[in-house]
Amino acid sequence: KNDNQRLSRETMKLYKEEGVNPLGGCLPMVLQMPIFIAMYQTFSSTIELRQAPFVLWIEDLSLPDELLIAGTPIHVLPLLMAGAMFFQSKMTMKDPKQAALVYVMPVVMVFIMWSFSSGLVLYWTVFNVLQIGQQVLTNHLKKSRQSEATPLAL
Secondary structure (H helix, E strand, O other): OOOHHHHHHHHHHHHHHHOOOOOHHHHHHHHHHHHHHHHHHHHHHOHHHOOOOOOOOOOOOOOOOOEEEOOEEEOHHHHHHHHHHHHHHHHHOOOHHHHHHHHHHHHHHHHHHOOOOHHHHHHHHHHHHHHHHHHHHHHHHHHHHHHHHOOOOO
């Protein structure tokens, strides 16, 4: 019951038998990092983006967004990004032991992205929303295939 080494060996054996790469979940993040770094550089240094209004409260894609509420500047995009991250994590979480991560990561990302350019945070937010849409579509297709495969009991 408490043999962690045996558990690790059995887990790795199962991964080999099923052809699963334990680091496979990291691949999308690793592939995205060069794009993220390039966009950070672009939004930080591109002169054309400075003082160029975008939509609604976003007045400059090269600076953090600010929405004045009662005289206090609020960065809305990092909060929207955290909400999208939380929702996406809740949708894909299968292990209840990871519940703390669902709550902690969006908060950590808010602090990381708080002073980043609004263009970069907007990219991250849109990416998360697209992942949510992809997950909803995947779940819908999976349910419809399962319902087609299940015969009706008479």
